[in-house]
Amino acid sequence: MENRQTISIRESGQTVKIGSGLKPENVSSLIHKWQYLIDVTAKNADVPSGYLLKLNENSIEVLVKSNSEGNSYEASEDAKLIYRLYSETVIGTQKQLLVPDITKNKVWKENYPDVNINMISYLGLPINWPDGKVFGTVCLLDKKENSYNQNYIDLLNLVKIQIETDLQLLIANMELTEQSKELKQTEKSEFRDISEQKKPAEEQTKSLTLLNNLATQVPGVVYQYRLYPDGRSAFPYSSPGMWDIYEVTPEEVQEDASLVFTRIHPDDYDYIVETITESAKNQTIYESEFRVILPKQGLRWRRSNAKPELLEDGSTLWHGIIIDITDRKKSEEALSHSHELMKYIIDHNQSSVAVLDKSLKYLFISQRYLRDYRVKEKNIIGKHHYEVFPDTPEKWKKVHQKALKGKALRADEDVFYRKDGTFDWTRWECRPWYEADGSIGGIILYLEVISEQKRKEEEIKKLNERLEILIDSVQRLATAQSLEAVQEMVTQSARKLIGADGATLIFRENNNCFYADEDAIQPLWKGNKFHMHSCISGWVMQNKKSVVIEDVFADERIPKDIYNHTFIKSLAMVPVTILEPIGAIGNYWKEKYKPTETELQLLQTLADATARAIENINLYAELEERVKQRTEQLQTVNKELETFTYSVSHDLKAPLRGIVGYSKLLLDDYSDSLNEEAAHFIKTIRSSTLQMNQLIDDLLSYSRLERRQMKQEPIVLKNYVQSIVSSYQEELDNKGMKMEIKIPSVKIITDLTGLSIALRNYIENAIKFSDEQKSPLIKIGYEENPESWLIHVKDNGVGFDMKYHDRIFEIFQRLHLPEDFPGTGIGLAMVTKALQRMGGKAWAESTPGEGSTFFIEIPKNKSI
């Protein structure tokens, strides 16, 4: 039954050609019949479309489509795809398929996201050949949701049965024809040509008419072409389509085909002749695609297929068709161009790109890909990926497999090892690409070698770390207070700063280089001295510049005997300079190493910071020495002052006691012998002396205040003030004075002795200067400021002129005569002194005749 497979039915579908021996009218009438059936069914079912589809080797073709109104599905490629998908499902399952609404069907919708959703509903049934092989499908389609009620399903089933019956009949008919033809050929072959000639003319005419009728339905031309043994050729029969194809009439070429050959494109002429000759020689199917140049249509593409038949006279007669394929060729050209374009784009892509097919063979690559992967071969298109990279690791093979299964994979940073052991940092992506039908066509590899970027990142990171070390070192050096601390910090930082194996700090001592400190993997020369001329640090200091020595044993400046026993292979050294180089910092490596310019700069910065630190320490030491001297001076002065006051208190007072004592004895024991005036004089002597005594006492207290140790204590202010006031209570009562204390219950922290001195003086003053008032009133109040506590003592006494408000706080300053208000003029000076020592302030406000207010301000959080 091989011949069944050779039946080919044009998509436009009204008519058909022909398996060998199958008479065209058979098929033609069937198509007509099926067209009618489909039309009727679609109309009855009230749907826009009905189709009969046929499965070919690689495609599904539309055999019949309903001519019903509104059938618009033929145009769209998407639509073709979906009724193929529908019918493929029906063919695959061999069952009726009903999709009432594709948009509501999750599986369909998700699997075929590109569907033209206008093709909403589908009802289809499989159609098979009598022997059970697949013929195709018959279906109904609707643009809206449709559940196709049972009547329509029955109707479509009837159509199915009818078509399958027709196929059965067709096959039976075909077999019969074939058998009878074989019979004819075996029995009367030598007469065949004659017998055909003997056919009645009438019959021939009838058959030709039928053929013509059929042929007019076919696009292009249906023809017979005969090549005679002598090389002549003709188109004994050609359908009217000959005009469309060659712009010649069938009559013009019936006897001689040469006119047709004038239409062939000169470049294709030889090819045509060759192809015809070969088909004739081997009696193989003639197939060609070629160009014609036509007077009206111009350049067009044609395709011809024909079956040769060897005739008795040695001629070959081809039965075939020629169709116009210009449109297809154009789209093929366009496709080819887009392929070329894609190749061009990928080829020149600035990153590495490779497109591989399903079997991992290269389709496209960018030039960059070849460079990045260091592929020496220039043309790897068509080669297998693993053939180009034989040692592709398992990891990558897995990635490829996953991509081929539809998974896109990527990595932003990945190490790519090469055969030679080197590696690159890469950023890659591997993803599948898809064929038009949605299946995976292969994979795309994107690659970017980011080693350089990575290297720069690492470099920046390293530099940042070093800058941090440097900043930290500079900060710590700035606060270093001893040379020992500086030495330790510098050597440690210098070594860490550029990752050396050792660091030393060298100071210049006259003509020697003194290795003051070191931090190294093995001991170097700490504590040793070398002459300036026999030491590289001496060279650095004398030349006032840094030095890098990559190989110490190849440098003349290096004393080999000193370096022989050390680990050092390379070194770098920078001078430490305050006006002139005072030292140097050395860095050493056990392997050959050449520090970069940046590293040397870092080291020099550290050296500069070291110089500043040493400068500071020198200054600091100088300052400290000066402070020490001053302190000593002060201590001496203090000692002298102490001795002085001691003497004052002791020796100055002794004579006073004599004066006072003997005046008293004089008054007591000799009062009888003294007249009134003499007694008065003696009394005056006595009171003057007592006053002098008071003066000395106050002066001593004042001087003692200066030397007194301060002591901060928390107190409840109100209680404290009350306890002080209570010691004056008797005096206040005696003098008929009132005292008001308005202080909230607060705690303050202060020096109690200082506060007591201030309060007592203020209270005593207030009592003294209110004495003469009618109703003396003393008020003690309190106020809290953000930064301080404020206490005031207010009286309604005589007051003072504000222009003296400063002077009254100075020592020995008095505003009143001693006989009016006794006093030494030291009290307020003591208050000032006490508050100065406490970090506070004392002042007064007054209006003469109305009273005064004296203030004490004590700072909070004053650490003394």
Next chain:
Amino acid sequence: MTETHCNQPILLVEDNPVDLDLTIRALKSQKLDNPILTARDGEEALTFIEKWENGEPLPVVILLDLKMPKLNGLEVLKVLKKHPQFKTIPVVVLTTSSESSDVREAYQLGANSYIVKPVDFEKFLEVAKQIDLYWRVLNRPDNV
């Protein structure tokens, strides 16, 4: 005042003649019958130790000035208060100095009292009264 005490002297250590005279007068004005022995500097004060060892009567109280030529009062105090036998003799420091360091040191060395010499003679008399009271209290039978 008990009989025994009446015969016991008071030792006054004072370099200043004025103070010496005034102190004696002040003590006398308090009707104290005890004999008053004097020493004019620290060295002289310490010579009494030998006398006491030889059986001379011990003083009921020693009034000790601090600032004196040769040995000062604190040095005298130190020696006295370390003496196994005579350390129990009450010592009243009678001085012009009101320096807290002097006060502190005097007490640390074992002074029984510290009195600042008043300039006013009336106050001096008060002090004398205090001294009298002081050693009377100190020598009450239950304290012996």
